[in-house]
Amino acid sequence: MKRTDVNELGEFGLIDHLVKGFKNHNKSTLKSIGDDAAIIKAGAGSVAISTDMLIEGIHFDLSYCPLKHLGYKSVIVNLSDIYAMNMLPSQITFSMALSNRFSVEALEEIYAGVKKACEIYKVDLVGGDTTSIPKGLALSVSALGYTEKLKDIVYRNGAKIGDVICVTGDLGAAYLGLQLLEREKQLFLNDNSIKPDFSGNQYVIERQLKPEARKDAIEYFRKSNLRPTAMIDVSDGLSSDLMHICKQSGVGAYLEESKIPLNAESKQLALEFNMDPVTCALSGGEDYELLFTVAPEDLDKIRFMPGAYIIGEITPEEDGVKLHTTGGNIHPLKAQGWNHF
Amino acid sequence: MKRTDVNELGEFGLIDHLVKGFKNHNKSTLKSIGDDAAIIKAGAGSVAISTDMLIEGIHFDLSYCPLKHLGYKSVIVNLSDIYAMNMLPSQITFSMALSNRFSVEALEEIYAGVKKACEIYKVDLVGGDTTSIPKGLALSVSALGYTEKLKDIVYRNGAKIGDVICVTGDLGAAYLGLQLLEREKQLFLNDNSIKPDFSGNQYVIERQLKPEARKDAIEYFRKSNLRPTAMIDVSDGLSSDLMHICKQSGVGAYLEESKIPLNAESKQLALEFNMDPVTCALSGGEDYELLFTVAPEDLDKIRFMPGAYIIGEITPEEDGVKLHTTGGNIHPLKAQGWNHF
Numbered sequence: 303m304k305r306t307d308v309n310e311l312g313e314f315g316l317i318d319h320l321v322k323g324f325k326n327h328n329k330s331t332l333k334s335i336g337d338d339a340a341i342i343k344a345g346a347g348s349v350a351i352s353t354d355m356l357i358e359g360i361h362f363d364l365s366y367c368p369l370k371h372l373g374y375k376s377v378i379v380n381l382s383d384i385y386a387m388n389m390l391p392s393q394i395t396f397s398m399a400l401s402n403r404f405s406v407e408a409l410e411e412i413y414a415g416v417k418k419a420c421e422i423y424k425v426d427l428v429g430g431d432t433t434s435i436p437k438g439l440a441l442s443v444s445a446l447g448y449t450e451k452l453k454d455i456v457y458r459n460g461a462k463i464g465d466v467i468c469v470t471g472d473l474g475a476a477y478l479g480l481q482l483l484e485r486e487k488q489l490f491l492n493d494n495s496i497k498p499d500f501s502g503n504q505y506v507i508e509r510q511l512k513p514e515a516r517k518d519a520i521e522y523f524r525k526s527n528l529r530p531t532a533m534i535d536v537s538d539g540l541s542s543d544l545m546h547i548c549k550q551s552g553v554g555a556y557l558e559e560s561k562i563p564l565n566a567e568s569k570q571l572a573l574e575f576n577m578d579p580v581t582c583a584l585s586g587g588e589d590y591e592l593l594f595t596v597a598p599e600d601l602d603k604i605r606f607m608p609g610a611y612i613i614g615e616i617t618p619e620e621d622g623v624k625l626h627t628t629g630g631n632i633h634p635l636k637a638q639g640w641n642h643f
Numbered sequence: 644m645k646r647t648d649v650n651e652l653g654e655f656g657l658i659d660h661l662v663k664g665f666k667n668h669n670k671s672t673l674k675s676i677g678d679d680a681a682i683i684k685a686g687a688g689s690v691a692i693s694t695d696m697l698i699e700g701i702h703f704d705l706s707y708c709p710l711k712h713l714g715y716k717s718v719i720v721n722l723s724d725i726y727a728m729n730m731l732p733s734q735i736t737f738s739m740a741l742s743n744r745f746s747v748e749a750l751e752e753i754y755a756g757v758k759k760a761c762e763i764y765k766v767d768l769v770g771g772d773t774t775s776i777p778k779g780l781a782l783s784v785s786a787l788g789y790t791e792k793l794k795d796i797v798y799r800n801g802a803k804i805g806d807v808i809c810v811t812g813d814l815g816a817a818y819l820g821l822q823l824l825e826r827e828k829q830l831f832l833n834d835n836s837i838k839p840d841f842s843g844n845q846y847v848i849e850r851q852l853k854p855e856a857r858k859d860a861i862e863y864f865r866k867s868n869l870r871p872t873a874m875i876d877v878s879d880g881l882s883s884d885l886m887h888i889c890k891q892s893g894v895g896a897y898l899e900e901s902k903i904p905l906n907a908e909s910k911q912l913a914l915e916f917n918m919d920p921v922t923c924a925l926s927g928g929e930d931y932e933l934l935f936t937v938a939p940e941d942l943d944k945i946r947f948m949p950g951a952y953i954i955g956e957i958t959p960e961e962d963g964v965k966l967h968t969t970g971g972n973i974h975p976l977k978a979q980g981w982n983h984f
Contacts, residue, residue, distance in 0.1 A: 305746035317773050320754045327765040328733040330789060340769035342734055344685035344789045351692075353736045353770055354783065359777040360740075392669040393683055395694045397783055399701075405973055406647035408662065413661045424668040428681035432658050435781065436700040442738055442772075442783035444694065448671060448685045638822065 336550070337384035337458050338535060341446075350391075352383030353444040364439070366483045366498075369408055371511045372441075373415025379537065380445035381423055382515040382590045386535040388456035389447040390520060393428045394420070397442040399435035420546070423517060425429050454529060456594070461532035461551035465595040467614040468530075468604055470516045472541055472563040474579055477586025478571045479510030481504070505567045513590045519610070528603045530594035537589040541635045544614075545623055547595065554621040557614035560628045582633065584625075656799045664702040672817055677891070679727035679876060680788075691732075693724030705780070707824045707839075710749055713782075714756025717939040720878065721786035722764050723856040723931045727876040729797035730788040733862060734769045735761070738783040740776035742769045764858060765800050795870060797935070802873035802892035806936040808955040810872075813904040814881050815920055818927025819912045820844070820851030826916075846908045854931045860951070869944045871935035882976045885955075886964055888936065895962040898955035898976070901969045925976070926980050927968075 308316055332348060333341035339352035356362060356376050364372075364433055377394055384391035391450050396416055400409070420427055425445070449455065486498035487508065515535075522627055532551055534543045540562070548555050564579045572579035583589075595616055603609055614626075623635045649657055662676055673689060674682035680693035697703060697717050705713075718735055725732035737757055741750070761768055766786070790796065814842075827839035841848050856876075864870065873892055875884045881903070889896050905920045913920035924930075937945055938958055945951055964976045 304748055307741070308741075308745065308747055308750070309803045311747060313773060316747070317771075320750055320773075321726070321768060324758055324761065324768050325763070326767040328767050330733055331767040331769055334767065334769045335771070340736070341732070342789070343735060344690055345688040345801055346790060347686040349683075349690050349787070349789075351734075351736060351770060351787065353738055353772055353783070355738050355740050355772045355774050355781070355783060355870065357740050357774060357776045357781075360775055392671055393681070395681070395785065397694055397696050398648075399696050399698050399781060402649070404649065406649055406652060406657070407645055409649070409661055420665065420668070426667040426669050426672040426675065426802070427662060427665050428675045428683065429695055430658075430676070431691060431696045431783075432661075433696050433698060434701055435779070437778055438776070440698075440740060440776065440781045440783075442694070442696060442781075444692070444736065444785055446683060446690070446692065448683070448690075450686060454975070456941055471912055537794075605873060623940060626850075636870070 333457065338383040341387070341455060344448065347448055347450040348455065350384050350389050350447045351385045351444060352380050353442065354379050356435070356441040358438040358440065361622055365429040366487055367563040368510055369411035370415040374512055375418045376441045376443045377416055377419035378513050378515045378590060380443045380535070381425065382535040384445050384447040385517060385520050386533050386592060387447070387516055388454055388520060388523060388530065388533060389449050390517070391425050391445045391447040393426050393446045395429040395444045396427055397431040399433050399440040401437050401439065403434055404439065404609040412422060413512060423515065424569065456530050456533040458532055458534050458547050459550035461547050461553050461595040461616045462551055462597065463616055463618055464598055465531050466598060466604065466612050467544070467555060467557065467595050467616065469536070469540070469563065469591050469593050469611050469613055471521045471609050472565040472568065473536060473589045474572070474582030475506045475509035475568045475588045476513060476566050476588035478568050478575070479506035479580050482571060483510065501569060503571060505565060506571055510588065513588065515590055516592045519592050524609055526595065526603045526620055528600050530596050533592055533594040536589045536591045536593050537587055540593065541584040543593050545635065547593070548623050552619050554617040554619050555614055555625055556617055556624045556626050558626050561611060561613040563611045566617035676796065679724040682728070682796060683898045685789065688789055688791040689796065691725050691730050691788045692785060693721050694783065695720050699779040699780040699781065702829070707828055710752035710853055711756040714753035715853055715981065717782045718757055718760035719783045719856045719931065721784045722766065723876040723878070725786050725788040726856055726858060726861050727874050727933060729795055729861060729864060729874060730790050731858070732764065732766050732786040732788040734767050734787045736770040736785045737768055738772040740774050740781040742776055742778050742780065745780065752805055755871060764856065787899050797871050797874040799873055799875050799888050800891035802888050802894050802936040802957045803938065804894055804957055804959055805939055806872050806957040807939060807945065807953050808885070808896060808898065808936050808957065809941055810859045810877065810904065810932050810934050810952050810954055811844040812932040812950050813906040813909065814877060814925030814930045814932060815913070815927045816847045816850035816906050816909045817854060817929035818923050819909050819916070820847035820917055823912060824851065844908060844912060846906060847912055853959065854929065857933045860933050861925045864950050867944045869937065869941050871937050874933055874935040877930045877932045877934050878928055881934065882925040884934050885978065888934070889964050893960050895958040895960050897958055897963055897967050898954055899964045899967050902952060902954040904952045
């Protein structure tokens with residue numbers, strides 16, 4: 303029998319391949335696979351649902367990720383997907399498969415993080431599943447949101463030529479936080495007497511271990527009566543996520559390198575690691591900022607949006623997706639999201 | 644630090660313990676943890692969501708479970724939860740964490756099973772997550788349904804004294820199928836030349852590997868204008884699942900041993916295994932039949948329901964949950980669902 307390795311297709315190629323041939327049977331299925339969340343018609347309104355698995359040894363390392371932070375982050379990454387639809391999440395389900403090395407006290411820590419996220423983001427834990435697994439820890443979280451206003455929902459596919467590309471905050475820090483945590487882990491493994499030193503790097507560590515979702519951005523959009531034309535959350539990296547918008551909208555784009563927001567701590571740390579901080583922003587991922595496009599006439603509303611940055615513009619599809627470098631060069635962007643296989 | 648083993652609490656005790664202290668923030672959360680599915684208000688109607696994880700080495704054994712059946716079953720167990728709310732599921736999400744031992748062809752098999760279930764039950768695959776895991780295979784599936792008629796939703800907590808207890812089909816077969824598969828696996832492991840012999844046992848094997856959900860029962864309820872007072876799907880075993888209804892409804896119950904439906908093949912196989920077939924029905928689980936209660940005045944509607952059996956009656960809480968044996972004895976029932984930890 304033929305054996306094709308999953309790496310030959312990559313994550314998105316694999317999903318496309320596997321769901322090919324699935325047909326929808328219900329008119330209530332408004333948006334299926336391919337956006338941050340699925341959209342399901344429910345009476346006069348719509349429900350959004352997103353789901354993510356977090357696997358020990360792949361998405362988190364308990365040697366430096368506190369259980370409470372893990373619980374918190376597992377909720378945040380799902381809420382972020384609902385915000386990316388320009389909707390507000392209101393419920394989550396939380397499922398957990400755990401090996402017998404986890405005590406009740408350890409689980410209490412995870413749930414303390416889940417509870418904290420629920421309280422801060424005002425969402426309710428409504429269900430889930432708890433079971434065992436031979437080895438490790440696997441979390442599966444879903445988030446649900448509801449809106450009466452179907453027209454408010456923002457997909458990845460609405461970007462138009464001339465739209466302005468914006469992002470809600472600085473990028474690359476979560477990735478650099480991970481590099482730092484991994485470096486300190488290796489140092490510690492080589493010499494147990496070395497105590498990890500994170501002084502001056504609290505920001506990047508927190509961006510990695512305890513990210514936040516940009517609920518405030520959605521609230522700002524509502525308050526200022528602004529509807530982005532397309533939106534996605536930055537989970538795979540600015541480059542890969544912008545390409546999702548471009549591909550689904552049938553457009554091109556350029557990013558101004560000099561406009562990509564970078565935190566000072568990130569820049570400093572990137573230097574230490576001999577990395578380009580812009581590359582960290584483009585390919586890092588896990589920042590959970592919102593990347594969105596707005597029509598040119600809404601530009602003024604963005605100028606007054608706290609923490610928002612204008613970083614580029616949507617162009618015709620044939621122009622491709624490009625980076626205008628600070629040095630005056632133009633490079634095609636590559637999708638360099640993480641390949642977990 | 645104190646270390647409490649999760650086994651000290653059991654699955655349900657553990658969940659109760661962990662979610663203690665969670666408060667709801669949204670009026671749209673109509674039913675939270677504690678039923679087959681959560682119910683969320685969506686405009687004038689309501690959405691039900693259920694979720695289950697299926698873990699290799701815990702819930703399935705790929706040495707005898709075909710991948711296509713696994714995909715099929717992973718959908719069915721979730722649809723069953725939505726039917727148990729007296730609702731019709733319309734969408735699912737399907738998430739999968741897989742180790743690198745799985746080829747694209749293997750995943751195609753799993754998805755072929757998912758697709759088959761979607762086609763037969765007319766539900767749409769709308770989302771999910773695909774990622775890797777260091778070892779094994781973990782599936783996480785959610786099902787969603789919507790109804791405009793909130794009054795049609797049936798919870799576990801509506802059973803009243805005098806209500807009749809019914810079940811949609813025979814019980815214990817899935818458990819016996821598992822025993823048979825495990826026995827043949829051991830024989831094969833001891834002697835590779837032994838070919839598993841399942842002749843005459845197709846029914847129990849299919850009940851274990853490729854169960855169906857009782858959509859037809861919900862359709863019958865609608866057609867006959869019958870609303871059960873309480874309902875649950877038999878996933879943990881008749882005994883444990885009846886106790887969920889009794890506990891949440893604040894009632895007792897008795898089951899007539901002689902009325903518990905058993906398939907002829909199950910009875911024969913139970914004898915072979917030196918087991919009591921009624922015990923298999925009470926404690927086996929994974930039958931995915933619907934266990935429900937109806938008001939006495941609706942009894943006639945049940946008599947004409949294809950495949951339905953009347954097996955007992957709801958009694959006052961102080962009478963407990965009991966089994967009236969064929970021999971004329973009365974035994975208290977014990978919840979003996981599977982403890983996966």
